[in-house]
Amino acid sequence: MKKICIIGLGYVGLPLAHAFSKKYQVVGFDINKPRIDELSSGFDRTLELTAEEVNESIKNGMIYTTSSDDIKDCNIYIVTVPTPIDSSNRPDLTPLIKSSQTIGKVLKKDDIVIYESTVYPGVTEEVCVPELEKVSGMIFNKDFFCGYSPERINPGDKEHTVTKILKITSGSTAEIAIVVDDLYKSIIIAGTYKASSIKVAEAAKVIENTQRDVNIALINELALIFDTMNIDTNDVIEAAATKWNFIKLKPGLVGGHCIGVDPYYLTFKAEELGYKPNLILGARQINNGMGKYIAEKTIKLMIKNNKKIKDSNILVLGVTFKEDCPDLRNTKVTDIVDELNEYGVNVDIYDPWVDLTEERTHFTHKLMETNPFEGNKKYDSIIVAVAHHQFIKLTQEDYRNISEGNETIIDIKGIVKNPSWRL
Template sequence: MTKICVIGLGYVGLPLAHAFSEKYRVVGFDINEIRINELNSGFDRTLELSEIQLKEALNNGITFSLDIKDIEDCNVYIVTVPTPIDSSNRPDLTPLVKSSQMLGKVLKKNDIVIYESTVYPGVTEEVCVPELERESGMKFNTDFFCGYSPERINPGDKEHTVTKILKVTSGSTPEIATVVDDLYSSVITAGTFKATSIKVAEAAKVIENTQRDVNIALINELALIFDSIGIDTNEVIDAAATKWNFIKLKPGLVGGHCIGVDPYYLTFKAEELGYKPNLILGARQINNGMGKYIAEQTVKQMIKNDKKIKDSNILILGVTFKENCPDLRNTKVTDIVDELREYGANVDIYDPWVDLEETKHHFHHELLDKNPFESDKKYDSIIIAVAHNEFVSLREEDFKNISSGKEILIDIKGIVQNPTWRL
């Protein structure tokens, strides 16, 4: 009988564990004791599962644990740990390696290990499998098997949930590929696509986000050009989008755990093989520079309106990498903050979606613990960085009430009617 262990209970692993718990026995494993205790008490700080969904999973018999003994009797292990980059933008495979080493200690004859973490082609078989073999003393594709099925979770998206997103699957042998595909097909209502190999599935995932990164970089570069010309980028995009095959994207910050990270996995592998991926790296450079550019435009608008920069008070609304989501990973709002503070400005940051304790792990600036629209403090400039519903509903009067003198509104997300400057 199939018993599944999902390793890593973040934005990807938890919804997946919940989906499988409706048909299988499931153990959710994570090394974070606080996370395990919260889940067992029915609370998900990522907000990917509602209280009702989490209780439903617990009622179905799902177990959340950090004890390796609780996963020894599983026969399918699904790894959903993070794959970050280091300070030099090189892949950090430490979570994958450590997970593989741990799994090697519990692997049994005919067990299957499926990886979901985003990697460059070859990581599963060239990095993870050797760790499994070394720790288990067993032989790959003889004693145990592997699969790869890349995650496609969109944090905060309540419409495109895990079961409603078509799933790419693969296996280390044709027979295991079918087993893996059947396993996911049993819970993914959107269907599956069986790739011809693990490397193909790995590559398919990493280019999904690389393509999006490059496309956004093009729009961001156009925004820089049009801003210099003196025309509104969004108006240009609306006009161009009247053609049926125009891809309509908006300029902005590119953060999060995927789009701003995954291209570096592909460029790392390419450069290792002797190829310089200039287009992809160029796109990364453009997108990484947008925070600094937004800060510079804020300063420019303040100077135009006779406001001093040093010791000025600037409010930034939103810090998560996307709207209506508490996910702070790789947020690029921090680039705006850092640049403005270089100018000597005092910067306050407010985001009603984040847990103030959680910010300490992903963000090196303190956040306001009270709504600035309910305080007496006045601001020389206000930057709308994230389109949370709470900010979309704000009126012109709200901004005017907390502005010092003439209000300076910098709108990155296109949610204000008449901003001072819009990206």
């Protein structure tokens, strides 16, 4: 009988654990005790699961724990921990290594360890497996086995949920590949795709987001070019999109835990092997520079509108990395704020989706506690940075009411009817 342990209960692990709990015994393990306490009480601060869904998993027998004693009798371990980058854009494999060490302490004969975290090709077998062998004292593909099935969670998306997205699977042997595929096939309504090897599955995941990053970088660069020509980029995109094979993307900030991070895993490995991935690194440079460009554009428009710069008041609407989602990881809105601060302006940030307790714990920028549209403060400029549904509903009069003089509205997401400038 299969008993599954999910290591890491964030945006990826929790929905997966909930899905598996409907058919299997599941233990959810995380080192974050406050997170475990909240889940045990039925609350998911990521908002990926409702209270009803969290409680459903508990009723199904799922246990939330921080104790390795509670995962000793599991025979399938699925690792869904973050794979961030450091300040030098190098992969930080610490969470993966520590998770592998935790599993190694409880690993038993014929157990299977499946990794879902995004990595460069080779990490599972070259980094994680040695840790499992060293701690457990067992031999890979003889005493225990591994699989890799890359996560495809889209935070905040209530339509494309974990069971409705086709899943890539793989295993360390042909037989284990079938076992892993059958396991996921039992819960994934959209079906599975069995890759030919673990490295192929790892590579497939990392290029999914690298491709998107490069494509968005092209649109961002075009937006910068068209801006110098006083041409509306969105008008150009709409016209070009009338051709059947045009990929319709919009310019903007590229943050989050995937698109803005994953390409660095691939470029790191490529450079380690002596290949310089110029196109991918160039795309990263373009996308990472968008926040600075938007801030500079804001200042230029304020000068054009005869507004003071030093000690002026600027409102930034939204700080999460995407709309209708509380996820602050690798948000690039902060790049705009940091650049504006260099000009000596006063920046207020308002985001109704961010839990202020979480913000104070994991976020260095202070957020407003009250809705600026319900107050009396006036702003010299307003930057609409995230397309939360609350902001889509705002009218021109709403902006006018909190603007000092003529409104200066910077629209990054294309949701304002008459902005002063749109990316």
